[in-house]
Amino acid sequence: LRIKMSSDPNTKLIATQFVAHSTNEKGELLANVFESEAFQSIFDPHGIETRKVRLPRKQEQIFNRYDTNAHLFQKMYYHPALLQEDETQLRQIFFRHNSAHETTSNLVSYGSLIGLFPALYYVSRSVRPTGCFFFSLAYAFTYFKVVKPLTGSMLQSSLNRDAKPFAEKYGVTADDTKYFN
Incomplete structure (x- = not known):
């Protein structure tokens, strides 16, 4: 089976952006918790942040809101660089x-x-x-x-x-x- 790769520059740009979005500098897969349905139903029930493409910022706000001494687990779960x-x-x-x-x-x-x-x-x-x-x-x-x-x-x-x-x-x-x- 041979897969033909597209030589279209837009396809390559989209693929590059996807890889940059879903991996860190080392190439490890990021969790991107903000993409989960559970995160969106709790923190964006009306879909406003989704439409404005602000879910990553919402995750960062939640990460910054939690106190490390009292809610370390939540702070870690919403860490922006959390790996899958x-x-x-x-x-x-x-x-x-x-x-x-x-x-x-x-x-x-x-x-x-x-x-x-x-x-x-x-x-x-x-x-x-x-x-x-x-x-x-x-x-x-x-x-x-x-x-x-x-x-x-x-x-x-x-x-x-x-x-x-x-x-x-x-x-x-x-x-x-x-x-x-």
Whole structure:
């Protein structure tokens, strides 16, 4: 099978621009996260940035918005120079930790709901119905304002811990002064 290459200069120009868009200086394939459907549905739901060809800039804005100390994983995932193989590894890390988080969150939810009834029964024997109502409110407040955020922060810290090797690889640090010199 023989493929005939076009000698049209426009074809060569387009091919050169495509290679420059999808690879770095070393020839490694870039992730270009801004091209994914998930990125566009979250950060450009109406397609305005797509029509104005500003999605790479949007990805860079998101990268700059995240604090390295609190959201290292997100900062690495939206890094403009992220390679395709690293993006795949970060995605696998996210799916693994998210699955564990969902399991933990479901177990905590079911445990909290099941634990409410014996506790409410015990409280109802010694207080009036209004006291039971306030106990239920306090129980719900504790669940939604303490337990749920705690499981979310546990997910974030585990993601950040696994993203540290990528931060070292790409030179991302908490010191932002290097960007202003």
